[in-house]
Amino acid sequence: MSSPGPSRKPNPHPLPALAAIALIVVVLLLLFAWAGGWLTPNRTSGSTLVNILQFNAGRIYPGFRRAHAKGICVSGHFESNGAGTALSSAALFTQGSVPVIGRFNTGSGVPTSNDDEQIFHGLGLRFQLPDGEEWRMALDQTPIFIVSKPADFIALQVASKPDPATHKPDPDKMKAFLSTHPETVRFLDWLGKNPMPSSFANGTYHSINAFRFTTGTGTIRYVRWQFEPEQPFTALDKSKASALGPNFLYNDLLQRVHNGPVKWHMILIPANPGDQTDNATIEWTPDHQRIDAGTLVFDQIATEEDGNCRDYNYDPLILPKGVARSEDPLLPARSAAYSASFRRRAAEGPRPDAITIELQKNGGAQ
Numbered sequence: 001m002s003s004p005g006p007s008r009k010p011n012p013h014p015l016p017a018l019a020a021i022a023l024i025v026v027v028l029l030l031l032f033a034w035a036g037g038w039l040t041p042n043r044t045s046g047s048t049l050v051n052i053l054q055f056n057a058g059r060i061y062p063g064f065r066r067a068h069a070k071g072i073c074v075s076g077h078f079e080s081n082g083a084g085t086a087l088s089s090a091a092l093f094t095q096g097s098v099p100v101i102g103r104f105n106t107g108s109g110v111p112t113s114n115d116d117e118q119i120f121h122g123l124g125l126r127f128q129l130p131d132g133e134e135w136r137m138a139l140d141q142t143p144i145f146i147v148s149k150p151a152d153f154i155a156l157q158v159a160s161k162p163d164p165a166t167h168k169p170d171p172d173k174m175k176a177f178l179s180t181h182p183e184t185v186r187f188l189d190w191l192g193k194n195p196m197p198s199s200f201a202n203g204t205y206h207s208i209n210a211f212r213f214t215t216g217t218g219t220i221r222y223v224r225w226q227f228e229p230e231q232p233f234t235a236l237d238k239s240k241a242s243a244l245g246p247n248f249l250y251n252d253l254l255q256r257v258h259n260g261p262v263k264w265h266m267i268l269i270p271a272n273p274g275d276q277t278d279n280a281t282i283e284w285t286p287d288h289q290r291i292d293a294g295t296l297v298f299d300q301i302a303t304e305e306d307g308n309c310r311d312y313n314y315d316p317l318i319l320p321k322g323v324a325r326s327e328d329p330l331l332p333a334r335s336a337a338y339s340a341s342f343r344r345r346a347a348e349g350p351r352p353d354a355i356t357i358e359l360q361k362n363g364g365a366q
């Protein structure tokens with residue numbers, strides 16, 4: 001028979017032990033709050049942004065980008081004239097040529113949308129620089145963006161979700177949003193005053209966000225840039241656009257590239273003192289220095305089917321030495337959203353191309 005063990009005496013000083021347990025609980029709660037983004041309310045997670053884009057699109061289109069879902073791949077080179085080294089030591093600006101893979105796209109998250117319904121004509125670029133460096137960009141045809149902060153992007157998606165019956169946003173929700181967002185009114189004004197290009201090939205593509213450029217000797221300037229076409233601008237006649245067919249922008253580009261290279265000039269625009277460099281909704285005045293850094297040339301084109309541009313993410317924060325992000329809060333949000341969208345579409349697997357190109361590879365007429 002075993003004798004009973006010593007009975008446990010109550011701890012006469014329980015407070016330190018209780019305090020230690022409370023401290024562990026608080027640390028765990030803080031870790032959860034940090035991971036959930038509650039301690040950084042100004043940081044919007046990539047998943048939240050992509051969820052709201054999916055909500056606005058009305059459903060998920062498996063394997064497609066959650067924004068700018070419809071696109072076509074192009075490739076060619078960038079011929080630098082060396083002038084960009086005045087602003088940045090980035091290898092892209094060293095005189096000479098580097099390969100580039102691009103993706104022309106239209107802004108909607110619905111891959112089957114018609115080209116005449118689009119507000120944004122976009123361009124993704126991936127420059128392959130020496131020593132394995134890359135510079136990726138995603139550019140739009142407007143010089144300014146529709147909102148300045150990620151939280152406003154979410155509120156705008158909610159306000160502008162098309163009503164399934166009318167296919168248009170609820171006017172009351174939009175009115176309420178616009179009444180507190182003058183920057184969005186400014187953007188819509190810009191759209192009203194500036195005609196859209198009739199072709200991907202004769203549009204200008206803007207970085208919109210400013211970035212921080214550093215020269216080889218350490219001089220820092222904030223810079224926006226834009227690719228301006230050599231192809232002369234003609235305006236899209238919106239009243240006739242729907243008669244051009246659902247993929248008229250893509251068919252037009254295919255024909256043009258088959259007929260010969262299409263070209264743009266990369267124009268660097270350094271900020272003047274006093275310019276806001278962290279707000280993409282404010283257009284800079286025309287009295288800015290412009291540096292033509294070289295020519296972007298596309299001479300190859302293919303649908304996305306083979307994945308040569310589809311399977312990249314044109315994250316605007318994949319930057320070379322000599323270029324860094326500015327304090328613009330849209331930039332980290334964009335980077336996180338592009339990555340979340342990429343992870344989802346890659347997990348869903350490749351899918352057939354959204355576009356039925358009507359032109360044959362020999363460039364023949366439709």
Ligand code: HEM
Nearest residue numbers: 065067068103122123124138139140208313337338341342
């Ligand atoms: C908070 C603001 C923004 C959000 C949440 C957002 C979100 C997205 C997402 C999720 C994608 C798809 C990424 C992928 O799957 O690879 C995308 C693509 C794109 N975005 Fe944005 N975007 C924002 C702002 C902008 C701005 C300011 C520009 C123009 C400077 C822009 C231009 C583009 C372009 C051109 C693409 C297509 C790139 C490609 O071909 O892969 N976006 N965006």
